[in-house]
Amino acid sequence: MADSSSAPTAPVAQLLKRRTVWSWLNGQRLIRFFFGSNASITIAVLVLIMFFLLREGSMFFPTYQRELQIYRQAGLEYCDLVNKPLSEHGALLSRLNRAFMAEVALTAGVDVTRRNEALLLSQQLAEQTRHPRLLVEDAIAKPGSPEEIEAARQRLRQASQAAADKLTISSAFSPEEQKTLRAALATIQPDDQTPPAFVQNLVTVAATKDAQARQTHTGFQDAIDVFEEALEPVEELHDSMKEIALAIKAEAVQLHMAEDAIAMLRTAAAAAKTPEERDRLNQEAAATSTQAIDFTARVQPLKEKLPEYEKLIAEYVPKIQSAAAQLPKEAQSKPAVAQLKQFRVDFEKHLQHVRQSIEQMRGWDSAKPVPLTQALVAFVFGGDWITNSTWQDFYGVVPLFTGSLLISLTALLLAVPFSVAAAIYTNQIASPWEQEIIKPVIEFIQAIPSVVFGFIGISVVGDGLREISDLPFLQWIPGFPIAERLNMFNAGCLLALMAVPTMFSLAEDALQNVPQAYAEASESLGASKMQTIFRVIIPAALSGIFAAILLGFGRIVGETMVVLLVAGNRIAIPDFSDGVGVVFQPAHTLTGIIAQELGEVSRGSSHWQALFMVGILLFAISLGINFGARQIVKRFKIASA
Amino acid sequence: MSPLQETSKESTRLGACLTSIQHCMISRNLSLILSIAGLSLLGLSSLSAQTTIRVRGSDTLGAKLVPQWAEGFKNAGHGVGFDVGAEGSSTAFTNLAAGTADIGMSSRKVKEDESTYCKTKGKFLKEINVAWDLIAIVVNKNNPVQGLNKKQVQGIFSGKIKDWSEVGGTPGAISIYTRNTSSGTYKDFMSMAMNNKDYAPSSQKMAGNEQIAAEVGKNPAGIGYVGLAYDKAPGLKVIPVEGAIPSAATIHTYPYSRPTFFYVAGEPEGEVKAFIDYVLSPAGDEITRKVGFIPIADSK
Numbered sequence: 001m002a003d004s005s006s007a008p009t010a011p012v013a014q015l016l017k018r019r020t021v022w023s024w025l026n027g028q029r030l031i032r033f034f035f036g037s038n039a040s041i042t043i044a045v046l047v048l049i050m051f052f053l054l055r056e057g058s059m060f061f062p063t064y065q066r067e068l069q070i071y072r073q074a075g076l077e078y079c080d081l082v083n084k085p086l087s088e089h090g091a092l093l094s095r096l097n098r099a100f101m102a103e104v105a106l107t108a109g110v111d112v113t114r115r116n117e118a119l120l121l122s123q124q125l126a127e128q129t130r131h132p133r134l135l136v137e138d139a140i141a142k143p144g145s146p147e148e149i150e151a152a153r154q155r156l157r158q159a160s161q162a163a164a165d166k167l168t169i170s171s172a173f174s175p176e177e178q179k180t181l182r183a184a185l186a187t188i189q190p191d192d193q194t195p196p197a198f199v200q201n202l203v204t205v206a207a208t209k210d211a212q213a214r215q216t217h218t219g220f221q222d223a224i225d226v227f228e229e230a231l232e233p234v235e236e237l238h239d240s241m242k243e244i245a246l247a248i249k250a251e252a253v254q255l256h257m258a259e260d261a262i263a264m265l266r267t268a269a270a271a272a273k274t275p276e277e278r279d280r281l282n283q284e285a286a287a288t289s290t291q292a293i294d295f296t297a298r299v300q301p302l303k304e305k306l307p308e309y310e311k312l313i314a315e316y317v318p319k320i321q322s323a324a325a326q327l328p329k330e331a332q333s334k335p336a337v338a339q340l341k342q343f344r345v346d347f348e349k350h351l352q353h354v355r356q357s358i359e360q361m362r363g364w365d366s367a368k369p370v371p372l373t374q375a376l377v378a379f380v381f382g383g384d385w386i387t388n389s390t391w392q393d394f395y396g397v398v399p400l401f402t403g404s405l406l407i408s409l410t411a412l413l414l415a416v417p418f419s420v421a422a423a424i425y426t427n428q429i430a431s432p433w434e435q436e437i438i439k440p441v442i443e444f445i446q447a448i449p450s451v452v453f454g455f456i457g458i459s460v461v462g463d464g465l466r467e468i469s470d471l472p473f474l475q476w477i478p479g480f481p482i483a484e485r486l487n488m489f490n491a492g493c494l495l496a497l498m499a500v501p502t503m504f505s506l507a508e509d510a511l512q513n514v515p516q517a518y519a520e521a522s523e524s525l526g527a528s529k530m531q532t533i534f535r536v537i538i539p540a541a542l543s544g545i546f547a548a549i550l551l552g553f554g555r556i557v558g559e560t561m562v563v564l565l566v567a568g569n570r571i572a573i574p575d576f577s578d579g580v581g582v583v584f585q586p587a588h589t590l591t592g593i594i595a596q597e598l599g600e601v602s603r604g605s606s607h608w609q610a611l612f613m614v615g616i617l618l619f620a621i622s623l624g625i626n627f628g629a630r631q632i633v634k635r636f637k638i639a640s641a
Numbered sequence: 642m643s644p645l646q647e648t649s650k651e652s653t654r655l656g657a658c659l660t661s662i663q664h665c666m667i668s669r670n671l672s673l674i675l676s677i678a679g680l681s682l683l684g685l686s687s688l689s690a691q692t693t694i695r696v697r698g699s700d701t702l703g704a705k706l707v708p709q710w711a712e713g714f715k716n717a718g719h720g721v722g723f724d725v726g727a728e729g730s731s732t733a734f735t736n737l738a739a740g741t742a743d744i745g746m747s748s749r750k751v752k753e754d755e756s757t758y759c760k761t762k763g764k765f766l767k768e769i770n771v772a773w774d775l776i777a778i779v780v781n782k783n784n785p786v787q788g789l790n791k792k793q794v795q796g797i798f799s800g801k802i803k804d805w806s807e808v809g810g811t812p813g814a815i816s817i818y819t820r821n822t823s824s825g826t827y828k829d830f831m832s833m834a835m836n837n838k839d840y841a842p843s844s845q846k847m848a849g850n851e852q853i854a855a856e857v858g859k860n861p862a863g864i865g866y867v868g869l870a871y872d873k874a875p876g877l878k879v880i881p882v883e884g885a886i887p888s889a890a891t892i893h894t895y896p897y898s899r900p901t902f903f904y905v906a907g908e909p910e911g912e913v914k915a916f917i918d919y920v921l922s923p924a925g926d927e928i929t930r931k932v933g934f935i936p937i938a939d940s941k
C-alpha cells in the first residue's frame with residue numbers, strides 16, 4: 001500500500017487519531033450549517049418582530065381602559081349624553097336651511113344664477129388678462145404720465161375684448177344680452193370702484209328678487225329662526241358642563257403623568273451635568289403635585305346641572321314643536337319637498353332621543369367601573385377614530401377596517417379576471433413568441449415603485465375617472481358622477497395593477513406544473529383544446545391558482561403608499577346608501593393611518609399604542625390570509641400522477 | 642499520498658503563488674493607496690468642519706419659507722449646511738426632545754405636555770416669534786359664494802352645514818379638505834375658527850398645503866384652508882371672512898391670523914443664533930414678504 005511508505009510515526013499518529021472539532025467540521029457540514037443558520041435567522045427575525053409589536057401594542061388595552069375610565073369619572077360621558085340631541089338638532093336645521101334655500105331659488109333662482117355667472121365670468125376674464133392688468137396697475141402706481149396710463153388702459157381693453165369674445169356664456173343669457181355682457185366685461189379697469197352697468201344691474205335685480213322671495217317665505221324663515229334659537233340656552237348649558245368636565249380631566253391626566261414625570265425628572269437630575277440644571281430639574285419635580293382626586297365630589301357640580309337641563313328641555317321641546325308646526329305644509333320645489341319629508345321623520349326620532357337623554361342622565365353613575373372587555377369591544381367595534389381631539393380620543397377601527405376591506409375587494413375583483421385569464425392565455429393558448437413578450441412585460445410592472453403608482457393615481461387616474469363619470473350615457477352606474485377624485489375605486493384600480501404580476505406569475509407556474517400526461521390523456525380521448533383547458537387543466541391547477549389569488553390579496557391588504565396618497569383619507573364609515581357606488585367615496589385604511597399618524601405621536605402614549613395595535617391587527621390579518629391559503633391549497637391539491 | 646494530502650499540498654503551492662503576487666501588487670500600489678486614503682481623509686475632515694443646522698417641524702414654514710431663509714443666509718456669506726424636514730409642527734418637539742433637531746419650527750404654540758416632555762429630556766425650550774401667518778379659506782374658483790361669516794366657517798368645517806345651498810352656493814354636498822393630525826395648522830384652525838369643536842368626520846386629511854390647494858382647485862364643491870403663501874395656486878379663490886381678505890394690511894382685522902415660532906433648546910448660540918438674527922433682520926423680512934408671510938416688523 002502506498003500509505004505505508006509515508007506512514008506517520010507514533011506520536012503524530014496519536015495526534016491524527018484524536019477527533020478534533022476541525023476534522024468533524026468538514027466542508028459538507030459547514031455548508032449545511034450555513035444554509036440552516038440562514039433559515040433560523042429569518043425565523044428568529046420574524047419572532048423578534050412579533051415580540052416588539054406585541055410589546056409596544058399589548059399595553060394598549062389597559063391604557064385605553066384607563067382612558068375610558070377617566071372619560072366616565074371626569075364626567076365627559078355625561079356631557080356626551082347631551083351631545084347627541086344637540087348634533088341631531090344641527091342635522092335637522094341643515095335640512096330646513098336647504099329646503100328654504102330651494103324654495104327661494106324657485107323664485108329668485110334664475111336671476112341669482114345669472115348674477116353668479118356674470119361675476120364668475122368677470123373673474124375668469126381678470127385671470128386671463130392678468131398681464132395687461134398688472135401693467136395698468138404699475139402705470140398708475142408709478143405714477144406715469146397720462147399718455148402712458150391711457151396707452152396701458154387701451155392695451156388692457158383690447159386684451160379684454162379678445163378674451164371676452166372667447167368666453168363661453170350659458171343660455172341663461174339671450175344672444176343680445178351675451179353681446180352686451182361681453183362688451184361690458186371688456187371695459188373693466190383694475191381701479192374701477194363698481195362693476196360695469198350691465199353687471200351691476202344683474203346684481204341689483206338678483207338682490208331684489210332674492211329679497212322678494214324671502215319676503216314670500218317669511219313664515220318659513222321665522223320658523224327656522226325659532227327652531228335655531230330654541231337650542232341656544234341648552235348649548236350654553238352644555239358648554240359650561242364641558243368646561244367643568246375638561247378641567248377635571250386635565251387634573252386627572254396631570255396626576256397620572258405626575259408620577260412618571262417626577263420619576264423621570266429625578267433621574268434626569270441625578271444624571272445632570274451642572275448643579276444649576278440639577279437644581280432646576282429637582283425644583284420641577286417638587287412642583288408637580290400628586291394629590292389624588294375625589295371624582296365623585298368633583299362630578300357633583302355636573303350632576304347638579306341636571307334639573308336645569310330638564311327645565312331647559314321642557315322649554316325647548318314646545319318651541320321646536322311649534323316651529324315644526326309653522327313649517328309650510330306643501331313646498332313647491334322638489335328638493336324642498338324631499339328635505340321636509342325627511343325632516344319630519346327625523347324630527348320624531350329627535351324628540352324620542354331628547355326624552356331618552358334625560359333618563360340616561362338620571363341613571364348615569366360616574367363610579368361604574370369600565371371592564372377591560374369594554375376597551376377591547378370599543379377598539380374592535382368602535383365606529384369613531386378620533387385622535388388629537390380637545391375633548392376625547394376614541395380609537396375604533398371599524399372605519400379603517402371598512403376602508404381597507406372595500407379597497408382590497410375592489411382590487412381583487414379587478415385583478416383576478418385579468419391575471420388568471422392572462423395566465424391561462426399565456427400558458428395554454430399563446431404562441432412561443434407571444435409568450436416571450438407577454439410574460440416579461442407583465443412582470444415588469446412589479447418593478448415599478450409603489451410611490452410612482454400613487455403619483456399616477458393622483459395626477460392621471462383621478463381626473464380620468466371623474467371625466468368618465470361625467471359622461472351622460474354612463475349615469476346609470478351607481479355612484480356616478482363622482483364627487484371626489486381621490487377615492488376607494490381609484491386606489492383599488494392601482495392596487496389591482498400592482499397585484500396582477502404576482503397573481504399572474506404564480507397562476508402561470510401552477511398551470512405549468514400540471515403534468516403533461518393530463519393534457520395528453522385528455523386529447524387522446526378526443527377532447528378539443530378548449531375542452532382540455534377548461535375541463536382538465538384548470539381544475540388540476542386550481543389549488544395553485546387559489547394560492548396565487550390569496551398571495552396577491554395579502555400584498556394588496558398590506559400596501560401603504562398608494563392608499564395613503566390616493567384613497568382620500570376620510571376617517572369615517574363610508575355611506576352605503578348608494579349600494580355598489582360606495583366605492584367611489586374616499587376612505588382611510590389600516591395601513592394608511594399608521595403611516596400618517598406615526599410621525600407625530602409621542603412614544604408610549606395611548607395613540608402610539610393604538611397604532612401598534614392596528615399593526616398587530618394587520619399582522620393577524622396577513623397570518624390569517626396565509627393560513628387560509630395553505631388550507632385551501634391542501635384541500636384542492638390533486639395528487640400528482 | 643492520500644487525495645486529501647495531495648489537495649492540501651496543491652493548495653499550499655497555489656497559496657504561495659498568490660501571496661507573492663499580492664506582495665508585488667501591494668508594494669507597487671501601496672504608495673498610491675496610502676496617498677488617496679490620506680487625501681480623502683483630509684477632504685472628509687474639512688467637510689465635517691462645516692456645520693449643518695437641522696431644522697424640523699411645520700410644513701407651513703418648512704415647505705417654502707425656511708428654505709428661502711436658508712438660501713438667503715448662505716448667500717449672505719455664512720458657510721453652513723441646512724437639513725430641513727417638514728412633517729408637521731408636532732414633529733418639531735419630538736425631534737427637539739430627542740436631540741435630532743437644532744431648531745424646531747412650529748406654526749402653533751407648544752403644548753403643556755410637550756414642554757414637560759422636553760424638560761424631562763433635559764431640553765428647556767426657548768420660543769422665538771419669527772413671522773405671522775394668515776390662514777386663508779379657499780374654495781374652487783367656480784364657486785359662486787362671495788363671502789362667509791365666522792359662524793358659517795365653523796359650521797362648514799365642523800360638519801353642521803352639509804350643503805353649499807345653505808350658504809348661498811349651488812346645491813351640492815360640501816367636500817372638506819383639512820391637514821392631518823401632525824399639523825400645527827390643523828390645531829390652530831380648530832382653536833381659532835372652530836371653537837375647539839372637532840372636525841367633521843367627512844373631512845379628508847391631506848398631508849400639506851400644496852395638496853389641499855390641488856384638491857380644492859380640482860373639486861368644484863371643495864373648501865379648505867391654506868397658509869397665505871399658498872393661496873395663489875391655480876383654481877383657487879380666497880373667500881373673504883366677515884368682509885376681510887387676508888393680507889398684510891388686514892393682519893389685525895382678519896380673524897384667522899396667528900404667530901409662527903422657532904423653538905430652540907436653551908439659549909441659541911453660534912450659527913443657530915446667527916441664523917435666527919438673520920431671519921429677524923430686514924433682509925430676512927424681505928424674504929418673508931416675498932414668500933407671502935408677514936414679518937414681525939409689519940405686525941406691530
